[in-house]
Amino acid sequence: xxxxxxxxxxxxxxxxxxxxxxxxxxxxxxxxxxxxxxxxxxxxxxxxxxxxxxxxxxxxxxxxxxxxxxxxxxxxxxxxxxxxxxxxxxxxxxxxxxxxxxxxxxxxxxxxxxx
Numbered sequence: 001x002x003x004x005x006x007x008x009x010x011x012x013x014x015x016x017x018x019x020x021x022x023x024x025x026x027x028x029x030x031x032x033x034x035x036x037x038x039x040x041x042x043x044x045x046x047x048x049x050x051x052x053x054x055x056x057x058x059x060x061x062x063x064x065x066x067x068x069x070x071x072x073x074x075x076x077x078x079x080x081x082x083x084x085x086x087x088x089x090x091x092x093x094x095x096x097x098x099x100x101x102x103x104x105x106x107x108x109x110x111x112x113x114x115x
Contacts, residue, residue, distance in 0.1 A: 035112065039064060042113050060088040063114040069105070074114065077107040 042064045051060060062068050065087045073079050080102035109115025 035108070038112060039114070057088050059086050061085075062087050063105070063109075074105055077105070079105045081105050 043066075046062050046064060051057070061084050063074070065085075066074070068074050068085050068087055069081060070083050070085065073081055073083075081104070082102060106115050
């Protein structure tokens with residue numbers, strides 16, 4: 001009778017661990033989904049902003065833009081930024097910023113957005 005009781009307890013324990021694991025994965029996935037939505041929202045807000053219509057805009061730098069950095073520098077947290085690309089869509093005379101002192105790129109900086 002004792003063996004049956006201990007086996008039943010191991011089955012219960014296994015089920016509880018599986019439930020805890022699935023809950024953890026769900027929470028992490030939800031957090032990533034929220035962060036991804038924030039970033040997507042910031043990108044669309046930036047591209048639809050009045051800045052895009054300014055004539056003779058000298059330089060437009062955006063930390064949330066995919067094309068804002070070279071060699072994937074804007075995709076990994078705490079990366080040194082060497083060149084910050086001008087994302088001005090109006091002009092063909094782009095002036096990329098040569099960055100001095102290599103600032104760090106933060107994926108979750110100001111308001112949990114890239115900075």
